[in-house]
Amino acid sequence: MPNDLSDLLRAHGLQVTAQRLAVLRAVTARPHCTADEVAARVRAEIGTISRQAVYDALGALAANGLVRRIQPAGSPALYENRVGDNHHHLICRSCGKTVDVDCVVGAMPCLSPSDTAGYRIDEAEVIFWGLCPDCVVTQASPDRE
Structure with missing residues (x-):
């Protein structure tokens, strides 16, 4: 396992x-x-960076399995480094x-569709919606007014 983010890249x-280092740290x-x-x-850390450069770095990191991109319905994409x-x-x-x-039950991908239509399933994305304890x-x- 690489010791630092440069080695990881x-x-x-x-x-x-x-x-890329600044985006991964963020x-x-x-x-x-x-x-x-x-x-x-990233701007707070290294100064000027274009929005496109951030998207390019996030895309490269996601494509190479270093970050995960999720996009909840009606929300912007979210990025995390918990992958795999x-x-x-x-x-x-x-x-x-x-x-x-x-995952609550079973091994990856946690869910089995009723029909795979010939697909080899390797991931299931599940989002549970509700109210967090603070909002409850x-x-x-x-x-409250």
Whole structure:
């Protein structure tokens, strides 16, 4: 297992660039972030970077298995560095907080469709929607207007 992010990039056949390193650090520091949030973190770290450069870096990292891109319905894509275990997500309908949840039953891909139509299934993406504990408390509070 590579010891640092530069080694990790090289191990996945990617050229090491300041932009890719900063993007990978940003996703590692704050899982389930949007590309705009990544861009803000990267700009704070290395200065100017174009939105396209952030998208290009995220695309390369996702294509090479270093980050995972999920796109909940009605929401922008989210990026995380927890990859390869086919975990799922809980998303709050009120505040948008997103957390990981391990597969409940069985091995990858956790779900078996009734008919694969000849596909070789290697991943299932499940998103559980509801209210996070903070929003449950807030919505139950009598002080709420």
